[in-house]
Amino acid sequence: MHLGLGAFHRSHQAWYTQHASDAAEWGIAAFTGRRPDAATALSTQDCLYTLVERSAGGDSFEVIGSIVEAVDGANVDRLCELIAANETAVVMLTITEAAYGLAADGTFDADSPAAADDLRALSAIAAGGTGAPGSPLGRLVLALAGRRDSGGGPLAVVSCDNLSANGDVARRAVLGLAAALGTGLGEWIGANVSFVSTSVDRITPRTTAEDIEEVAEQCGYSDSSPVVAEPFRNWVLSGDFPAGRPRWEEAGAVVVDDIEPYENRKLWLLNGSHSILAYAGQLRGHSTVAQALADPVCRKAVEDFWDEAANHLNADGLAIPQYRQALLERFGNARIAHRLAQIAADGTTKLRMRAVPVLMAERAAGCTGAGSALMLAAWIDYVATSQDFQDPLASEIQAANTLEGGERVRALLRLVSASIGNDAAIVDLVQGLCGSLTANKAAAAVPTRP
Structure with missing residues (x-):
């Protein structure tokens, strides 16, 4: 699973997953953030897209197929369904630094507007009502509650945002929201969900109309959603994956004890x-x-x-x-x-x-x-x-x-x-x-x- 379907995810984590030696055993279901546009565009072309590696010497082109489902982030029902599935082993995040919503001192702030809105929605759902949290972390907490209720096993949450100790940041944000809900969910998450820290690096500018035209001219097909990136890439990970993960290290990722x-x-x-x-x-x-x-x-x-x-x-x-x-x-x-x-x-x-x-x-x-x-x-x-x-x-x-x-x-x-x-x-x-x-x-x- 991936929350935050954007150009960087498609140039980075999706690339590493495609190039892992066991890539055939894995697929990514990716959810958009604020808008459904990326999911709509990718779905019309079977989630395939072109990665353009742009260097001073010229461009190279590769079709990426590791994303197997692209979903509007507002489709919380599908998110909950997939995270509850035992086959789901990893949930990756590229939701931007601001989306974690912690206070300046790094603690969870239940009074922030986003957290307060999420808590109201989560409380209403827990009481048998309807609705959905508005933030990606609120939706993740709701989906983890569904995994607990369905008897699902442990999994890993992997933050890929530009934050120091981003796994710890994700843990504080998720556990803070779950604990504030007061349904015992925080305890279950603490015992069953690992939070992995990463350092990610690949310059990925926004795709332009000229990039789309170049892919059509050079590759001979129409792609509404190509991604342009520099040749350089780097991924350092530290943490546990209790349900397994792709062999990213065989695609060049580095796994370390101290990140x-x-x-x-x-x-x-x-x-x-x-x-x-x-x-x-x-x-x-x-x-x-x-x-x-x-x-x-x-x-x-x-x-x-x-x-x-x-x-x-x-x-x-x-x-x-x-x-x-x-x-x-x-x-x-x-x-x-x-x-x-x-x-x-x-x-x-x-x-x-x-x-x-x-x-x-x-x-x-x-x-x-x-x-x-x-x-x-x-x-x-x-x-x-x-x-x-x-x-x-x-x-x-x-x-x-x-x-x-x-x-x-x-x-x-x-x-x-x-x-x-x-x-x-x-x-x-x-x-x-x-x-x-x-x-x-x-x-x-x-x-x-x-």
């Missing part, structure tokens, strides 16, 4: 620099990762942040210099049009994991943390100028933007993390960096080929 160093390397170096480029790049007039990286001001901001993050990535085998060089080559691949506006969404959630840990570690070591603080300053400048930013705390950001000077900076930082928003020295540091990226915008703008 934290790999998570931090990816969250800080790749995702952190993506955030810098997303905010700084758009402030400076760029629209893609490759364009932003070609701007010396953005490139320096990335390198400075990487220097800070590398101070706290000391585990054996991480090969940080080589990883950084590989990122520069991947980001510079102008044939992958990774849109900065896509990366910029959900800043309060993402920055909490990408900027704050490095900033706090640097300051604890007696350093300023200016590279990390610049990421926060770029976001603050971005939400002041963007008219259509997406964020789970959008209304709170808009309210903070009505303040002035240090009060505005403090209020916005508190939305990311109370610990930094309440630290006067950090507030002063970030405020001093606001506006610095655009001070020489006109002089430093770099022309780039489309």
